[in-house]
Amino acid sequence: MTIDKIGPLNKILKTQSDVKVNKSSKTAKKDRVELSPEAKRMAEIAQVEAKVKAAHDIRKELTADRIKELRDKLEDPDQYLTKEVAEKIAEKVAESFGIK
Numbered sequence: 001m002t003i004d005k006i007g008p009l010n011k012i013l014k015t016q017s018d019v020k021v022n023k024s025s026k027t028a029k030k031d032r033v034e035l036s037p038e039a040k041r042m043a044e045i046a047q048v049e050a051k052v053k054a055a056h057d058i059r060k061e062l063t064a065d066r067i068k069e070l071r072d073k074l075e076d077p078d079q080y081l082t083k084e085v086a087e088k089i090a091e092k093v094a095e096s097f098g099i100k
Contacts (some may be wrong), residue, residue, distance in 0.1 A: 035043075073080050
């Protein structure tokens with residue numbers, strides 16, 4: 001069996017390649033993005049969360065030795081509570097109440 005002239009493939013390909021596209025002479029509008037107040041708030045919260053996660057964990061500093069030291073001070077405050085320490089504590093308390 002022989003097949004002669006399957007179809008005008010060359011004509012179709014030629015027609016498709018002859019199609020010209022005209023470029024628009026108008027200037028294209030620029031894209032613009034607007035964030036809602038809720039999206040801005042969520043982004044701000046995400047930034048704060050990232051800072052908190054990256055912050056130094058002070059609980060790691062509370063080793064067994066440090067905890068023992070603090071317990072000893074609480075059990076016998078006369079050893080560490082000197083006049084200078086008491087004055088500093090009083091100053092900080094006064095500042096927190098806005099007295100000084």
